[in-house]
Amino acid sequence: xxxxxxxxxxxxxxxxxxxxxxxxxxxxxxxxxxxxxxxxxxxxxxxxxxxxxxxxxxxxxxxxxxxxxxxxxxxxxxxxxxxxxxxxxxxxxxxxxxxxxxxxxxxxxxxxxxxxxxxxxxxxxxxxxxxxxxxxxxxxxxxxxxxxxxxxxxxxxxxxxxxxxxxxxxxxxxxxxxxxxxxxxxxxxxxxxxxxxxxxxxxxxxxxxxxxxxxxxxxxxxxxxxxxxxxxxxxxxxxxxxxxxxxxxxxxxxxxxxxxxxxxxxxxxxxxxxxxxxxxxxxxxxxxxxxxxxxxxxxxxxxxxxxxxxxxxxxxxxxxxxxxx
Amino acid sequence: xxxxxxxxxxxxxxxxxxxxxxxxxxxxxxxxxxxxxxxxxxxxxxxxxxxxxxxxxxxxxxxxxxxxxxxxxxxxxxxxxxxxxxxxxxxxxxxxxxxxxxxxxxxxxxxxxxxxxxxxxxxxxxxxxxxxxxxxxxxxxxxxxxxxxxxxxxxxxxxxxxxxxxxxxxxxxxxxxxxxxxxxxxxxxxxxxxxxxxxxxxxxxxxxxxxxxxxxxxxxxxxxxxxxxxxxxxxxxxxxxxxxxxxxxxxxxxxxxxxxxxxxxxxxxxxxxxx
Numbered sequence: 001x002x003x004x005x006x007x008x009x010x011x012x013x014x015x016x017x018x019x020x021x022x023x024x025x026x027x028x029x030x031x032x033x034x035x036x037x038x039x040x041x042x043x044x045x046x047x048x049x050x051x052x053x054x055x056x057x058x059x060x061x062x063x064x065x066x067x068x069x070x071x072x073x074x075x076x077x078x079x080x081x082x083x084x085x086x087x088x089x090x091x092x093x094x095x096x097x098x099x100x101x102x103x104x105x106x107x108x109x110x111x112x113x114x115x116x117x118x119x120x121x122x123x124x125x126x127x128x129x130x131x132x133x134x135x136x137x138x139x140x141x142x143x144x145x146x147x148x149x150x151x152x153x154x155x156x157x158x159x160x161x162x163x164x165x166x167x168x169x170x171x172x173x174x175x176x177x178x179x180x181x182x183x184x185x186x187x188x189x190x191x192x193x194x195x196x197x198x199x200x201x202x203x204x205x206x207x208x209x210x211x212x213x214x215x216x217x218x219x220x221x222x223x224x225x226x227x228x229x230x231x232x233x234x235x236x237x238x239x240x241x242x243x244x245x246x247x248x249x250x251x252x253x254x255x256x257x258x259x260x261x262x263x264x265x266x267x268x269x270x271x272x273x274x275x276x277x278x279x280x281x282x283x284x285x286x287x288x289x290x291x292x293x294x295x296x297x298x299x300x301x302x303x304x305x306x307x308x309x310x311x312x313x314x315x316x317x318x319x320x321x322x323x324x325x
Numbered sequence: 326x327x328x329x330x331x332x333x334x335x336x337x338x339x340x341x342x343x344x345x346x347x348x349x350x351x352x353x354x355x356x357x358x359x360x361x362x363x364x365x366x367x368x369x370x371x372x373x374x375x376x377x378x379x380x381x382x383x384x385x386x387x388x389x390x391x392x393x394x395x396x397x398x399x400x401x402x403x404x405x406x407x408x409x410x411x412x413x414x415x416x417x418x419x420x421x422x423x424x425x426x427x428x429x430x431x432x433x434x435x436x437x438x439x440x441x442x443x444x445x446x447x448x449x450x451x452x453x454x455x456x457x458x459x460x461x462x463x464x465x466x467x468x469x470x471x472x473x474x475x476x477x478x479x480x481x482x483x484x485x486x487x488x489x490x491x492x493x494x495x496x497x498x499x500x501x502x503x504x505x506x507x508x509x510x511x512x513x514x515x516x517x518x519x520x521x522x523x524x525x526x527x528x529x530x531x532x533x534x535x536x537x538x539x540x541x542x543x544x545x546x547x548x549x550x551x552x553x554x555x556x557x558x559x560x561x562x563x564x565x566x567x568x569x570x571x572x573x574x575x576x577x578x579x580x581x582x583x584x585x586x587x588x589x590x591x592x593x594x595x596x597x598x599x600x
C-alpha cells in the first residue's frame with residue numbers, strides 16, 4: 001500500500017483514498033511501453049541507416065565523392081555517377097512543388113475561407129484527399145496514356161515558337177520532365193492542400209474579425225492577414241509535399257524517361273534517384289547493387305537535409321510571426 | 326399573457342444628447358435568424374464623448390455596438406429593422422460597402438487580436454490599407470504614443486505583436502485602430518481580458534482619446550462606466566417573448582443613470598441587485 005499520511009485526517013465519511021497498488025503498477029507499465037515504443041522508432045531508423053550504409057560501404061570506398069559528381073552509369077565498365085539523378089530528383093520535385101504548392105494553397109484558401117458552404121467544403125476536401133489514395137502506379141499509367149498525349153501538341157508548339165528559351169529547348173518525344181513533374185504535382189497536391197487547410201482552420205476567429213474590423217476587403221483579409229498568420233503551417237505543408245516528391249518512385253520511373261542527362265528543358269527525358277533504384281535493381285549484379293545502395297544513401301541524405309532545412313525555416317517563421325519559441 | 330407583455334413591453338424614453346450626434350442608431354428589431362436579439366433600442370452616439378453601454382450578459386449591448394460598423398454582417402443570419410446613420414448617411418444603404426464603413430468607424434475587440442506580424446506592421450496595417458503616402462514611421466510612432474505603449478515597444482518594433490503581454494497587445498490593437506484616425510472608435514469590452522493595472526492604463530487612454538475621437542464602449546464593469554463614460558446606455562433583458570431579447574431600458578448622462586435613475590430596473594442594476 002502506498003503511504004497515506006491523511007488516512008485519519010479527513011472526515012470519517014470521506015470516500016477519498018490513495019490510488020491502489022494496481023493503479024501504480026498500471027502507471028509504471030504504461031510508462032515502460034511508451035518508452036519502449038519511442039526507443040524502437042529510433043532504433044529502427046538507426047538500423048536502416050546502418051544496414052544501407054553497410055551495403056553501400058564498398059561502393060563508397062571505391063568511388064568516393066566522384067560518385068556524386070560523375071554523370072555516367074555504366075555497369076559494364078563499372079562507372080557509376082549520380083549527378084544527373086540528383087539533378088533530376090531536385091528539378092522534378094521543385095517543379096512539382098511550384099505547381100502543386102500554388103494549386104494546393106489556392107484550393108486550401110477556397111475550402112477554408114467561406115467561399116463555399118461548410119458541408120460542401122467537407123465533400124470537396126474529401127475529394128482532394130482521395131487523390132492521395134490513388135496508387136502511384138495508376139498515376140504512372142494515367143500519365144503515359146493521358147498526360148503525355150495531351151502535352152505533346154502543347155510541347156511541340158512551345159518548342160517550335162520559343163525554342164530559344166532553355167526550358168523549351170527540346171521537343172517532347174514521349175516520357176520526360178514535364179509529364180513527370182505535372183503528375184508529381186497532382187500527387188503532392190492532397191498533402192499540401194490538407195495541411196494548409198488545417199493551418200487556416202487553426203487561425204482563431206478573432207483574427208478574421210480584426211482584419212475585417214480594420215476595413216479590409218475579403219481579398220485583403222486573406223492575403224495580408226490570414227496568409228501570414230498561417231505561414232508556418234503552410235511552410236510545413238510545402239516541406240512535407242517536397243519530401244514526398246523527392247521520394248516518389250513508381251510514377252516517376254514510368255514517366256520521366258530514365259535518361260542519364262542534365263537538361264533544363266522541360267520536355268527532355270531525365271532520371272531521378274528513386275526511379276534509378278527502382279528500375280536498376282532487378283537486373284543489377286553485385287557491384288551495381290553496392291553502387292545503388294550508395295545512391296540510396298545519397299537520396300536519404302537529400303531528403304533528410306530538405307526536411308531539416310524545412311523544419312528550421314518553419315521554426316524561424318513561428319518565431320518571427322507568432323512571437324513564440 | 327405573453328402577448329400582452331409583448332405589447333406592454335417597456336420602451337426607453339428617447340434620449341437626445343446635448344451635442345452633435347455622430348451615429349444615429351435606431352434599431353427596432355435585430356434578428357439572428359428567427360431569434361429576436363434586440364428590440365427598440367434608440368442609441369445616439371454623441372460626438373467627442375464616450376458613450377458607455379452597460380447591462381447584464383445577453384442584453385444585446387455588443388450586438389448594438391457591432392451593428393454600428395456592420396461587423397454583424399459577418400454573421401450570415403443577421404438582419405434588422407431600423408437604421409444606423411453616420412453623419413446623416415445610411416450605413417446600411419444598398420450601395421454602401423461595409424468595408425468602407427469599417428474604415429471610418431474603427432473597432433477594438435474584447436480579446437486582444439494583434440496580427441501575427443511585427444509591432445510596426447500591425448500599426449502600419451491600416452495606413453498601408455488606405456494607401457497612406459506620408460511618413461509611415463511618424464504615424465506609427467504617434468499612434469503608439471497615443472496608445473501609451475510607445476516607451477515599452479520603441480526598441481522592438483520588429484518583434485512580433487504576439488510576443489507582447491495581454492495588456493500590451495490590447496494597447497497595440499488600440500494603436501492599430503487609431504493610426505488611421507478613424508472618426509469613431511467602437512470598443513467591445515476592451516478590458517475584460519486585462520489585469521487591473523492594464524485596465525487602468527486603457528481607461529486613461531480612452532479619456533485622452535475622446536479629445537480626438539468619438540468612443541462607444543461596451544463594458545461589463547459598472548465602475549468602468551462611471552470612470553470614463555459621459556453618457557451611459559443601460560440595456561436589460563426582456564424574457565416576455567419567450568427568448569432573451571435585449572432592449573434599451575434607459576439612456577442618459579452617466580451621473581444621472583448612476584445617481585438618479587428614472588427606471589426601477591436601472592436602479593436595481595446600478596445598486597448591484599443583479600448583474
